[in-house]
Amino acid sequence: MNEEKEVEEHSKPLVLEKLEAAHADALLAQDESRGTVVVVVRKERVYAVLEYLKTDSELAYNYLVDVTAVDNSRMESELMRFDYARFMVVYQLYSYQGQCRVRVKVPVHENDLSIPSATGLWRGANWLERETYDMFGIHFEGHPDLRRILMPDDFEGHPLRKDYPLQGRGERERFNFDKQNA
Amino acid sequence: MGLDFGPSGEQDGNIITTTIDKVVNWGRKNSLWPMPFGTACCAIEMMATLASKFDLSRFGSEAIRFSPRQSDLLIVSGRISIKMMPVLKRIYDQMPDPKWVISMGACASCGGVFDTYTLIQGVDQFIPVDVYIPGCPPRPEDLIDAVLQVQEKISSGASPKGVEVIYE
Numbered sequence: 001m002n003e004e005k006e007v008e009e010h011s012k013p014l015v016l017e018k019l020e021a022a023h024a025d026a027l028l029a030q031d032e033s034r035g036t037v038v039v040v041v042r043k044e045r046v047y048a049v050l051e052y053l054k055t056d057s058e059l060a061y062n063y064l065v066d067v068t069a070v071d072n073s074r075m076e077s078e079l080m081r082f083d084y085a086r087f088m089v090v091y092q093l094y095s096y097q098g099q100c101r102v103r104v105k106v107p108v109h110e111n112d113l114s115i116p117s118a119t120g121l122w123r124g125a126n127w128l129e130r131e132t133y134d135m136f137g138i139h140f141e142g143h144p145d146l147r148r149i150l151m152p153d154d155f156e157g158h159p160l161r162k163d164y165p166l167q168g169r170g171e172r173e174r175f176n177f178d179k180q181n182a
Numbered sequence: 183m184g185l186d187f188g189p190s191g192e193q194d195g196n197i198i199t200t201t202i203d204k205v206v207n208w209g210r211k212n213s214l215w216p217m218p219f220g221t222a223c224c225a226i227e228m229m230a231t232l233a234s235k236f237d238l239s240r241f242g243s244e245a246i247r248f249s250p251r252q253s254d255l256l257i258v259s260g261r262i263s264i265k266m267m268p269v270l271k272r273i274y275d276q277m278p279d280p281k282w283v284i285s286m287g288a289c290a291s292c293g294g295v296f297d298t299y300t301l302i303q304g305v306d307q308f309i310p311v312d313v314y315i316p317g318c319p320p321r322p323e324d325l326i327d328a329v330l331q332v333q334e335k336i337s338s339g340a341s342p343k344g345v346e347v348i349y350e
C-alpha cells in the first residue's frame with residue numbers, strides 16, 4: 001500500500017521493468033501484494049497495456065484469470081489515492097510461460113462508467129465482464145453482448161455496490177409469476 | 183407388507199372388504215414418485231438418501247422422475263434464488279394433483295444463513311409445503327422421516343396443502 005516504497009533495482013520484476021519502458025505514461029501506481037505484482041493503469045490505456053502483457057514474447061500473460069471490480073466508496077484511503085474514483089476494475093492475469101501472475105487495476109469514476117472491453121484479447125472476458133456489469137454497473141465498451149448474467153433480466157440496480165442494501169429492495173418477496181411464465 | 187386398511191371382514195380368509203379411497207391411498211402412499219429439485223448442498227444428502235446405503239426404494243420412492251408431469255412429490259432441497267423461483271413455481275404447477283411438497287433444509291424452508299437480496303426466505307411463501315425438514319444439511323434419515331410423514335398424511339386421507347390452498 002506504500003507508493004513511495006523503494007523497490008530494489010536488482011529484484012525488480014521483469015514485468016514492471018518492461019511496463020515502465022513501454023507504457024510509462026499509462027502507469028498510475030505499482031504495488032506488491034503477497035508476491036503478486038500490482039499495477040494501476042489509466043483507463044484510456046488499459047487495452048494497450050493488456051495487449052502488451054498478453055502478446056509480449058517474454059511476458060506472455062496469456063491467461064485471463066478473472067475480471068472483477070471493487071467499490072471503494074467506503075474506503076477513504078483508496079479513494080484519495082486515485083482522484084476519488086469510486087470503482088476499481090481488476091484484471092488478474094497469469095503467464096503459463098513465466099508461471100507468474102500480475103494484477104492490473106483501473107480506477108473508474110462513477111460519472112463515466114465505461115471502460116474498453118477485453119473481449120478482443122480474450123474471448124473468455126465475455127462472461128467475466130458481463131458479471132462485472134451485472135454486479136457493479138461497469139460498462140465495457142465494445143463488448144458483443146453486455147447483458148446481466150447472474151441476476152434476472154428485469155433486476156434493477158447493481159447488488160455488489162456498497163449502497164445496495166444487503167437484504168435487497170424487496171425483490172425476494174415480489175414476483176409476477178404470470179409475466180415470468182408467459 | 184400387510185394390507186392394513188381399516189374395516190375388513192373376512193370370509194374363508196380370502197375376501198377383504200375396504201373402500202376405494204383406502205385402496206387408492208394405499209397405492210399412492212407406497213409409490214411416491216419424487217421430483218428432485220436439488221439446487222445446493224442439501225441435494226447431495228438427497229442423492230445419498232437415494233443411493234444404496236440409505237436406499238429410499240425401501241419406502242417405494244426410488245422412481246425419481248425428472249419430469250414434473252410424472253411425479254407427485256416435490257423435494258425442494260437447496261437454496262432457491264429469485265431467478266430460480268419462477269422455475270420452481272412452474273414445475274410445481276406442472277405436477278398433476280394430488281401432489282406433495284417437502285422443503286428440505288434450512289435454506290429452502292427459511293433462507294438459512296443467506297439473508298440476502300437474491301435468496302427466497304422460505305419457498306412456502308410461494309408454493310404450499312407439506313413437510314419441512316430442519317437441518318443444514320439434514321441427514322438422509324431426516325429425509326426418510328419426511329417421506330414417511332408424507333406417507334402417513336396420505337394414508338390418513340389428508341389432502342395435500344396445495345389442495346387446501348385452492349379450496350380454502
Ligand code: SF4
Pocket residue numbers: 222223224225259260261286287288289290294317318319320
Ligand atoms: S440448508 Fe445448509 S446444506 Fe442445505 S442448501 Fe442450505 S446451506 Fe446447503
